[in-house]
Amino acid sequence: MDISLLYFFDLFGTAIFAISGVLLAGRLKMDPFGVVVLAAVTAIGGGSIRDMMLGATPIFWIIDNNYLWVILLTCLTTLILVRRPTKLPWYILPVCDAIGLAVFVGIGVEKSLRLQDSMMIAVLMGVLTGCGGGIIRDILAREIPMVLRSEIYAVACIAGGIVHTSALYFGIDSSPAFLLGVVVTLSIRLAAIRWHLSLPTFQLKG
Amino acid sequence: MDISLLYFFDLFGTAIFAISGVLLAGRLKMDPFGVVVLAAVTAIGGGSIRDMMLGATPIFWIIDNNYLWVILLTCLTTLILVRRPTKLPWYILPVCDAIGLAVFVGIGVEKSLRLQDSMMIAVLMGVLTGCGGGIIRDILAREIPMVLRSEIYAVACIAGGIVHTSALYFGIDSSPAFLLGVVVTLSIRLAAIRWHLSLPTFQLKG
Amino acid sequence: MDISLLYFFDLFGTAIFAISGVLLAGRLKMDPFGVVVLAAVTAIGGGSIRDMMLGATPIFWIIDNNYLWVILLTCLTTLILVRRPTKLPWYILPVCDAIGLAVFVGIGVEKSLRLQDSMMIAVLMGVLTGCGGGIIRDILAREIPMVLRSEIYAVACIAGGIVHTSALYFGIDSSPAFLLGVVVTLSIRLAAIRWHLSLPTFQLKG
Incomplete structure (x- = not known):
């Protein structure tokens, strides 16, 4: 698919996820360094694990520093904007997060298929890219990762990843397959x- | 040693550890995705860190998808069986877990010796393969890893790993050395x- | 810079950080294995992540086992010394920790510049080497990482890393640049x- 468009989406998703890290850091009363770490971990954590598992080292943000600049700029902007609170409608953040998620799943699928052939691994790497950062963020914040407990979060990623890889499998071009997957995850x-x-939860006594 | 036998043991250990992840997920009321993640992390987490540290990338389950299929099948089977609870004797699970642990230690020792020479590192990689997954599982579930607090768990792995590598050092063949280590860990x-x-715990005030 | 001096500093920092892990394990009533794991994770955790991200695998302590021996010896010594408690002045430990931190930041900067060119990444890898181990230690101990919440800890690392890389950029030799960075972090x-x-913390309601 068009590299520059994919790259734009990637940096956009990075910024979106960085914001969600900043906001959690704010609730936990962290200092500015903690804010940046939580933002970075949320934004590039999933992709970092993906690259280390695939052996695509040095991992992506070591090769291309733009990801780090986007995170730093996002932190600064968020910190400044939040100091003079403008009432945002409640749905702005979850919707942005959903857009970032959908994009990251597609990017994980794309990047892993450049390095290996298995469709199953491609879907899994998509899910890892989308959900991994949030899981590490929640571990650092000492919460049971939200993704593991509730809502159709990971399931949306899996569905989007399967549609994306299936489209490629049936010969659809890279760009429309990517967009198809993004639309499914997002919807x-x-x-x-x-x-x-939300899915029914599985519960045991003991 | 006989590759196909080792491979069978490896998949068996994967299934056993996946079950222990499913059961913990059940206690924490996770949704189906959380169940699969906790199962997968328990079953392949230790080996994944081992491979990333050794630089054996792409790591093992990316190259051979059978590990993932075993985990998925185990999750499905466990979820179905648990819905119609048959009273299992209490010792079934810990004994199965002990078998999985003993096998994983041996596999960690074997795999690391193919990539480097140090006996000390081989023992350590055996312990990591055996205990790593359980540690990550407990971190995700927000518990202080059980392995770090109580019982002769890691010590069994260390003893088994030392016997395994010592046997190799004194010229015993790969297969009997592997089995000797497994027997020691298991016993x-x-x-x-x-x-x-359990070992006496070390305690400080303050 | 003089390799043997750098190596001495590196092992010294390893021992210092291992002690801080042992002391935390003592407060959490861990068994001897837990003590060693917490010590090891604190001492070599940051460098391990750095090496995996940079693709410098097998990572450093797999290639050179001396790091592990230093950790084992430190654990033994600390356990023995603590059993017959001699009153240490309160500032001994934080001061030692500060020395270890300053050295590790310098080593992270040095090692990463051997593998890639970006100054920004070098600073970041310095901070990761210095703070990473403590973060993993706190995760295992189920605490919100101290580094993320309070005190001028990471900021000292960032300042030291920037001075170190800037000195190199302006043509100062490797050894004095290293020492300059160490002095800044330490001071x-x-x-x-x-x-x-401490830095002002950022706080949100909700």
């Missing part, structure tokens, strides 16, 4: 936010 | 379960 | 300990 996620959908 | 672990053995 | 850290300095 499911937005529906889950709008109607508070 | 110590079973004895610890049977008689509730 | 800021010691000042923060002495006068209880």
Whole structure:
């Protein structure tokens, strides 16, 4: 697919996820360094694990520093904007997060298929790229990762990843396959936010 | 040693550890995705860190997807079986876990010796393969890793790993050395379960 | 810079950080294995992540086992010394920790510049080498990493790393640049300990 468009989406997703890290850091009363670490971990954590597992080292943000600059700039901007709070409608953040998520899943699928052939691994790397950062963020913040407990979050990623790889498998070009996957992830996620959908949880006594 | 036998043991250990992840996920009321993640992390987490540290990338389950299929199948089977609870004797699970642990230590020793020479590192990689997954599982579940606090768990791995590498050092063939290590780890672990053995803990005030 | 001097500093920093891990394990009533794991994670955790991200695998302590021996010896010595408690002045430990931190930042900068060119990445790898181990230690001990919440800790590392790389950039030799960075990190850290300095924290409601 068009490299420059993919790259733009990637940096956009990085910024979105960085914001979610900053906001959590704010609730936990962290100092500015903690804010930047939590933002960075959320934004590039999933992709870092993906690259280390695939052996694509040095990992992506070591090769291309723009990811780090985007994170730093996002932190600064968020910190400044939040100091003079403008009332945002409640849905702005989850919707942005859903966009970032959908893009990151697609990017994980794309990048892993450049390095190996398995469709199953491609879907898994997509999910890891999308959800990994949030899981590390929640570990650092000492919470049971939200992704593991509730809502149609990971399921949206899996569905988007499967549609993306299936489209490639059936010969659809790289760009439309990517967009198809993004649309599926995003739609499911937005529906889950709008109607508070969640999977039944599995429960044991003991 | 006989590759196909080692491979069978490896997949068996993967299934056993996946079950222990599923059962913890059940206690924490996770959704199906959380169940699969906790199962996968327990089963392949230790080996993944081992491979990344050794530079054996792409790591093993990216190259051979059978590990992932075993985990998925184990999750499905466990979820179905647990819904119609048959009373299992209490010792079934710890004993299975001990078998998985003993096998994983041996596999970690074997795999690391193919990539480097140090006996000390081989023992350490055996312990990491055996205990690593459980540690990550406990971090995700927000518990202080059990392995770090109680029982003769890691000590059994260390003893098994030392016996395994010593046997190799004294010229014993790969297969019997592997089995010797497995027997040692397993015996110590079973004895610890049977008689509730544990090491004295180290305690500081402050 | 003089390799043997750098190596001495590196092992010294390893021992210092291992002690801080042992002391935390003592507060958490861990068994001897838990003590060694917490010590090891604190001492070599940051460098391990650095090497995996840079693709410098097998990572450093797999190639050179001396790091592991230093950790084992430090654990033994600390456990023995602590059993017959001699009253140490309160400032001994934080000061030692500050020395270890300053050295590790310099080593992270040095090692990463051997593998890639970016100054920004070099500073970041210095900070990661210095702070990473403590963060993993706190995760295992189920605490919100101290580094993320309080005191001029990471900021001292960043300042030291920037001075170190800037000195190299302006043509200063490797050894004096290293020492300059160490002195800056150490001075800021010691000042923060002495006068209880900390950054203002960022706080959000919700």
